Amino acid sequence: MSVFYERFERHAHGEGVKGRSTHYCAGCGHGLAHKYLAEAIDDLGVQDRTIAISPVGCAVFLYYYFDVGNTQASHGRAPAVAIGHKMANPDSVIVSYQGDGDLAAIGLAEIIQAAQLGVPITVVFVNNAVYGMTGGQLAPTTPLGHATATSPAGRDLSMGAPLKMTEMIAAIDGCVYAERVALFDNKERITAKRAIRKALALQLENRGLSFVEVLSECPTHLKMSPRESQRWVRETMVRIFPLGVKKDVKSGRWPAPPPPNFDSARMVEVIGGFADHVESRDAKLPSELGDEVGLKFAGSGGDGAQTAAMLVTRAAIHEGFDATHIPSYGPESRGGTSYADVRIAVDEVLSPAVTAPNVLVAFNAPSLAKFGPHVLPGGTIIYDSSVITERPQQRDEVNCIGVPCAEIAAGLGKAVVKNIVALGALQAATRVLPEKVFIDVIRLALKSKPKLLPINEEAFRRGAEMVANARTSPS
């Protein structure tokens, strides 16, 4: 049997009889499940493709015995570890081996997801109705009436009824094969051996998860002889957990991941889209703003405050400045508040938060009321006068300009460009960045939607016009 190590070097350093015998108690079902698994691996010729995931519980030392790639998982997580391995090496053959406490209690979420994803791994689920290694406590699969260390008077309905995992897993689309087998006589052992082999063979077809539940004897915690525990499995367990094939479908096809790509030309293609061309000239902010300028965009979700802020940030970086943009949203997915802070600095942005902005763009009245008073002396407020109908209280040192952004946008037939109208006004009113760079980044942003470009450019122009008109016309 070449799939078992010649000598179990990992079992007490392979010394004495331990070098060739398992750590399992006499009559334990794990030994047989191991043997049939080893035979199946050997039979199918997949020893040099197999990775076995050892669970927590009595089978934690599965890796002592199997001469395959081995990974030992934490309690309940073997299917997640198995998925990690399968994704790394889709051609490998992965066996996720678990007991009942492991799979049916702490690891429920992981086994259900593995079945749902339909990842072709082979699950060997050894159900002996008790926590073995931990010392004989109640398992999700313990029969009603059965006494354990944590159900000393026997399991009653307050502890729930036993969980039938094979039926549950069979009900999930990503599972292609599910069978429950037993070990208590020659006939059942032959069936068990065949089922484990089939579950492994199915993995080679790359269709989905295959699952074998093995009703298994734990003479130690049943406090019975091996023979008596065989009878107990036959008479008590089988009544609760009916044997047989629960699912065997021909459907399913797992989209195995291709080998990962490390071509640098491909990488340039994939991330190059985020790159923005930068003007190499020495950029300077308008002298009244100094080395740093803070802008705040505020409105409701959907007003386009974030997009406007992002465009300004990109424009500033295009110009050769350092710039940052920080969004802040209310908890709502749609609507709610939406604020954005933009900081532009000649050398390095040191304080990205803008509590006292040089420029405020407000799309609604609450935003204007909230942030208007914090605008720095010499600063500018641009507000959407089609939404904020009441003209705000004028502060001498702040230039407050109403622009009917929503109205202009509606007139252009595209309500969402009101933020671009505001940007046009912002540029005209502050000259914080040249007009050309705004148009450049708008073009970049609409690279994949060129049809929208004219209307956006028009929106920007109209916003700027409003400011120019406000300057020339007496008010």
Place this chain on the structure above:
Amino acid sequence: MAKKSLKAKPLLSPQYCKACGLCVEACAQGCLVMGEAIHPETGLRPVVLDIERCTACGLCISACPEPYALAPLPVEGETEIPAPPPKAALTTPDTRLPLAIEDPLVIRGTYASAIGALLAGCRNFFGYPITPSTEGAELMALLLPKLDGVFVQAVSELATINMMYGCGGAGRRAMTFTSSPGMSLMLEGLSYMIGAEIPGVVVDVMRGGPGLGNIAPEQSDIKLVCRSLGHGNTHGIVLAPSTPQEMLDLTFDAFELSFRYRIPAVVLCDGYLGQMTGRVVLPKTMVRPGVPGWAVTGDREHRRNLMCSIELSERDLEEHNRRLIEKYKRIEKSEQRADLFHCDDAEVILVACNTPARMAKGAVRELRQRGAKVGLFRPLTLWPFPIQALEPVVARARRIVVVEASDGQLEDELRLALSHAGMRLPARIESLRHYGGVLPQLHEIVDVVLPDALSAGASRGRA
């Protein structure tokens, strides 16, 4: 891989027999009976085999739970010569490939981190959505398929970290994005990764706690990732970026360090930094990772490898701990990183990381303009804490002001590092702290530092 016929007579090795008797019941011919004699090596009473009546049905072998107690009797002339064990796999090295993107990217912190991971050779992402980290995962979901990579949305953070355990154990560069509550859930898996020496990168975009808290920035996972990365004697490398640029650079470095030392690395940032868009310049090269010799890949070469953190024998586990602790010491010695800003002549040292460090840098600039000798000490590695760079700075300073969005978690790291280094604490360690999503602001830092900084500077000037 010789096929073994089931129709073989059994060979009994009584020293491996546990006397369960399953073979006795399996044999229709009555060849096997429960033994009476105690075996000297095992103290058990192995079964006794009378091969005379054996029909070579093989049922006894199939009923024996032990691999070597009842095995097929080797037939003369068909003796299988066992294949020699596979040779240990060699590590195939990583390759650096030139990357030609000159223009900077304008991207948010989480995106920068994701792109840093891609450039470092990460093609496997596992994650569970959690605000404010999710945008990093979303970008991975978009980009990985274009690089023939794998994105898996796991059922929880527990599943996530264990998928990383499997994938990292296969020698692959795997990562996740998470935020504080998710970090709590991953601690168990991280302990297993540390124990099994499996690399992997977790980007923790810290949010307000405790409990569900909120989704605004905090720095209150510092204790978790520096002092309690799961149960046991654990450590992982903890990197603390402050800008979108560093989100990329330090995520890239996190993979390099994680694989160099076979230890998980955490890129610890805050919600503010994760969402902050800024200018990011790309490195000149990207990585095509090799396959480490230690990986469990499922092929013959790597067949003898094992990913495992259990050591049943106390002495073995102590030895394993010793090796891990030696590794931690090597990392502590070699991988400390800090950024020092105006620390050379500073009388007051600000200590800050992540976004608060940006505010602190602004405060230093303002305070310097006002004549105060203030500097910023910014740890880039929180574990190991960069004490080597701090020592000379602290020796000169009168005051240390720790600026942080947590209840002294960064200060505790600082104090611990000073204490372990056997350094006398400077006269004063002060703090400016905020919680719950509120970040220390530039003017607050100035207000805390300024009064004493100026008077002391002035009086010293007069002396």
